[in-house]
Amino acid sequence: MAEIKKDLVIIGGGPAGLSAAVSAAGEGVKDLLIIERDVRLGGILNQCIHNGFGLHTFKEELTGPEYADRYIKMAEKEQIPYMLDTMVIDLSYDEASGEKIVTAMNKTEGLFTVRARAVILAMGCRERPRGALNIPGFRPSGIYSAGTAQYYTNMEGKLPGKRVVILGSGDIGLIMARRMTFEGAKVLCVAELQPYSGGLKRNIVQCLDDFGIPLLLSHTVVDIKGDRRVEGVTIAEVDENKKPIPGTEKYYECDTLLLSCGLIPENELTGKLGAKMNPVTGGAFVNESLETDIPGVYACGNVLHVHDLVDYVSGEATTAGKNAADHILGKTVSGDDGVIINVKPESGVRYSVPSVIRPAFMPDTLTVRFRVGNEYRDKNLTVSLDGVQLMKLPKRVMAPGEMEQIVLVKSKVYEIISGKDIREHELIIRVEDKE
Amino acid sequence: METRELTCIRCPIGCHITVELENGEVKSITGNSCPRGGEYAASEVTHPERIVTSLVTLTGGERPVVPVKTAGTVPKEKMMDVVRALGEVTVPAPVSIGDVIAEDIAGTNVPVIATANVSAR
Numbered sequence: 001m002a003e004i005k006k007d008l009v010i011i012g013g014g015p016a017g018l019s020a021a022v023s024a025a026g027e028g029v030k031d032l033l034i035i036e037r038d039v040r041l042g043g044i045l046n047q048c049i050h051n052g053f054g055l056h057t058f059k060e061e062l063t064g065p066e067y068a069d070r071y072i073k074m075a076e077k078e079q080i081p082y083m084l085d086t087m088v089i090d091l092s093y094d095e096a097s098g099e100k101i102v103t104a105m106n107k108t109e110g111l112f113t114v115r116a117r118a119v120i121l122a123m124g125c126r127e128r129p130r131g132a133l134n135i136p137g138f139r140p141s142g143i144y145s146a147g148t149a150q151y152y153t154n155m156e157g158k159l160p161g162k163r164v165v166i167l168g169s170g171d172i173g174l175i176m177a178r179r180m181t182f183e184g185a186k187v188l189c190v191a192e193l194q195p196y197s198g199g200l201k202r203n204i205v206q207c208l209d210d211f212g213i214p215l216l217l218s219h220t221v222v223d224i225k226g227d228r229r230v231e232g233v234t235i236a237e238v239d240e241n242k243k244p245i246p247g248t249e250k251y252y253e254c255d256t257l258l259l260s261c262g263l264i265p266e267n268e269l270t271g272k273l274g275a276k277m278n279p280v281t282g283g284a285f286v287n288e289s290l291e292t293d294i295p296g297v298y299a300c301g302n303v304l305h306v307h308d309l310v311d312y313v314s315g316e317a318t319t320a321g322k323n324a325a326d327h328i329l330g331k332t333v334s335g336d337d338g339v340i341i342n343v344k345p346e347s348g349v350r351y352s353v354p355s356v357i358r359p360a361f362m363p364d365t366l367t368v369r370f371r372v373g374n375e376y377r378d379k380n381l382t383v384s385l386d387g388v389q390l391m392k393l394p395k396r397v398m399a400p401g402e403m404e405q406i407v408l409v410k411s412k413v414y415e416i417i418s419g420k421d422i423r424e425h426e427l428i429i430r431v432e433d434k435e
Numbered sequence: 436m437e438t439r440e441l442t443c444i445r446c447p448i449g450c451h452i453t454v455e456l457e458n459g460e461v462k463s464i465t466g467n468s469c470p471r472g473g474e475y476a477a478s479e480v481t482h483p484e485r486i487v488t489s490l491v492t493l494t495g496g497e498r499p500v501v502p503v504k505t506a507g508t509v510p511k512e513k514m515m516d517v518v519r520a521l522g523e524v525t526v527p528a529p530v531s532i533g534d535v536i537a538e539d540i541a542g543t544n545v546p547v548i549a550t551a552n553v554s555a556r
Contacts, residue, residue, distance in 0.1 A: 049502035049550060050488045063488055063504055065551035069532055154490065157500035182489050182518045202444040206485065209442070210511065396468070397449065 002112040007328045008032040009102050009116040011088050011269065014043020016301025017122035018071035019314040023321025024120070025078040029328055033114065034075070034082035035104055041075070041082060042068030043124055044147070045310065047154045050175050052202070056311035067310060091119065091269040093294050100273075100297060118296040118324045121270055121284070122317065125263040125302040127172070133261055135167075137224030137233075146172040146260040150179065159183050161256025165233050166190040167221050169197040169204070171308070171401075173260025178207035187211070188252050191219040191235050193242060196375040198262070198401045200308060221257070222249060230255055263306045273297065280351040281305040288357040288366055289323040290316065298324050305353050305369070308403050312369070336360060339417070341385065341425040348372050348379075348431030350400075357427070359417060362410045369405045372398045372431060380432045381406070385416045386425050398431065436462070439480050443472040452476045484508035487517045488550070491536055495555050496528030502550045503536050509543045516541040528555040 008029050010017045013036030021034050040046060045053070048064030055061060058070065075082070083106065090103035094115075102114040127145040142161055144152075149160045150172060162185050166173045169192040177187045190208060195218045197204055208215050216235065222244050223234040237248035265282040275284045275292040283304040284292040291298050300320035301313040326332050341357040352370040376398045383391040383406055390413075391406060398404060406429070417425050437456040442449050452466040454476050461480065467473050478484075486508055490500040509517055520541040526549075530536075534549040 046551070049490065049504075051486050051504060061486065063502060063550040065502060066532055069552065154500070154502060155498060157490065157492070157498070182515075201442060201449040205442050205444045210485070210514070 002109065004112070004114050006031055006033050006114050006116045008118045008120065008324055009100070009114050010034045010120045010122055011091070011102070012036065012043065012122035012124055012301075012303070013038070013041040013082055013084070014122065014124050014301070015045055015068065015071065015310050015313045016124065016303070016317040016320075017043070017120070018068070018075055019317035020120045020122055020298075020300055020321035020324070021080050022071060022074045022078060023318040024325045024328075025075075025080050025321075027322055027325030027329070029325045032080060034080060035086050035088055035102070035114075036082060036084050037087045039085050041072050041084070047147075047150050048175070049154050050179070053310050056309065057314055064310075071314070088269060091273045093273060093297070098296065100294075118298065118328050120317075120320055120324055121267075121292075121297065121299040121303050122301050122320075123266045123269065123303040125265045125282075125306055127259070128262040128264055130259055133167075133259065135221050135224060137221075138226055140224070140226035140228055140230050142226065142230030142255050143224070143257045143259065146170065146176045146258045149176055149256075149258050153179055153183060159185060160258075161185060161230075161254075163188065163254040164256045164258060165221070165235070165252050165254045166258045166260060168192060168259055168261035169199050169215060170260035170262060171199040171203050173258055174199045174203040174207040176258055176260070177213050178211065181211050181213070185256075187213050188254060189214045189216055189235070191216045191221060193218070193220045193238060193261075194400075196399060196401075198260075200401060220244065224257065225251075230257055233257055263302065265303045265306065267303060270299070270303070278305075278351060278355065281353070283353075285356070286354050288354050288362055290320040290354065291323065291327075296324075296327055305351065305371075308401065312403060315367075316369075332361070339423050339425070341413070341417070341427050343368065343427045343429070345370060346428055346430045348374060348376060349429045352429060357408075357413075359410070359413055362408070362413065364410050366408045366410070367405050368408060368429070369403055370429060371400055371403055373400060375399045376431055378434060380434055382430050382432050383408075383427065384430075385413065385427045386420070388416050390416075390427075394434070395431075441476055441479055443467060443475055445469075445471045445475050454480045456480060483511035485511050485514055487514055489518050489521050491521050491524040491526055491547075493530065493553060494525060494527050496530070496553045497556050498553050501526065501528075501530045501536075501553045503547050504550050505540065505543070506546045506548050509540075509545050513541060513543055517543065517547075521547065528553055 045064035045068035053067040086106035100119045232253045236244040298320040300317040381393040455462045488504045537547040
């Protein structure tokens with residue numbers, strides 16, 4: 001089995017992997033490699049032909065392939081090597097040498113390994129499948145995840161069906177409601193189990209309201225009819241415990257059911273590596289440098305936690321790329337003094353990235369990203385460190401579908417922790433009622 | 436008097452805005468919490484516009500279709516006309532981002548451009 005050595009291997013050539021690679025190369029890492037399993041770079045952006053990407057990064061509205069092309073061009077300019085049609089099948093850590101061992105295969109090289117000083121995990125996420133949703137009924141053809149239907153429609157030019165019901169109001173499902181309407185299909189409704197939508201407001205307006213497609217909140221599919229092909233689905237309203245309410249069932253004749261019920265970070269490799277995982281996000285636990293608990297292994301983008309905007313993925317990946325470069329080039333500014341701040345999401349805040357901060361390694365300002373677990377109106381978002389309130393931000397609306405962030409200032413953090421004889425501090429982020 | 440209910444899409448708050456119209460003229464806008472919401476609602480009820488993204492058929496390419504978008508906004512009520520007109524368009528591969536696919540789509544006076552690079556087979 002062939003073995004090569006690299007300073008940096010980036011697993012995944014989608015938006016996260018491309019941004020991370022461009023950033024690391026810009027910092028001076030030249031011996032790097034992107035490994036991508038698809039036949040082209042760009043990842044999921046290639047099939048996201050709608051617009052709305054890049055408003056933050058490029059101050060213009062691009063489609064997915066155009067956004068990807070901007071980063072592909074940057075990667076080409078930096079002459080970053082990449083392998084396509086190549087699958088990473090194992091990832092391990094050699095503690096003695098500190099090297100990460102990436103095992104991959106493709107048609108031309110066969111099975112090979114790369115020993116890397118640093119690895120950036122940028123594998124993205126996948127859709128929650130039907131098997132994870134416990135929908136009763138038959139198992140005919142015509143049931144697709146929204147992203148699969150998007151691939152068939154936008155990449156293969158094949159329409160998956162003509163009369164469509166969508167379960168789940170995730171953004172891909174909303175986008176596909178419009179896409180399939182454009183291609184001549186009839187989208188009957190979008191049913192959402194939760195009392196709020198999981199998608200962005202602009203998608204509800206421009207993909208459903210524009211076409212008169214009803215969004216049924218607190219509704220779910222209770223039966224699928226059809227032997228060989230879907231013939232129809234039964235939708236019922238659910239109570240506050242998400243139990244279908246008898247008597248509210250309504251039958252919809254359709255040939256297709258799309259599922260848009262959440263995304264799961266794709267972390268099989270991270271699991272094989274033995275990195276500590278966060279059960280809430282499905283991604284690895286990372287510190288302020290977006291480094292997992294395996295030294296020199298970084299994570300960014302949807303493999304770390306599911307993002308709502310690709311712009312945030314690019315931003316996070318740029319940080320991961322820089323930090324990996326610092327690790328490789330020995331540019332880490334200060335030594336580890338062993339002091340840590342545990343970030344604790346509480347009262348309505350589901351998780352945070354990072355989950356631990358080493359203040360010695362903090363940049364001047366550090367962005368902490370998180371999501372809330374419910375729809376909140378007119379609440380305060382509070383941040384406190386060792387019981388001292390750092391922030392109290394009034395929030396008009398917070399929703400699970402939209403990622404939130406706070407920015408910690410290093411000097412303010414040190415004002416509170418310095419001089420104390422404790423090594424573990426506690427930063428608490430909470431949603432609180434207004435007095 | 437005609438009343439229109441909208442969800443503002445200018446920011447994540449998503450205000451529910453009510454617009455009252457008389458003979459197509461805006462009489463009042465309520466429910467918005469900032470001036471941007473008012474602007475959105477006024478334009479949305481008088482002349483709503485959208486960028487349209489879709490596909491056209493590609494011959495001789497590594498893929499059978501290529502994604503496209505209108506180079507500017509088109510009136511919202513013309514969206515389906517644009518999409519239907521694009522359904523009749525076939526272009527030969529290769530295609531690059533920014534290539535003009537149609538000069539004036541469905542009488543909107545707006546060109547349609549390619550949004551992906553697709554090489555020839």
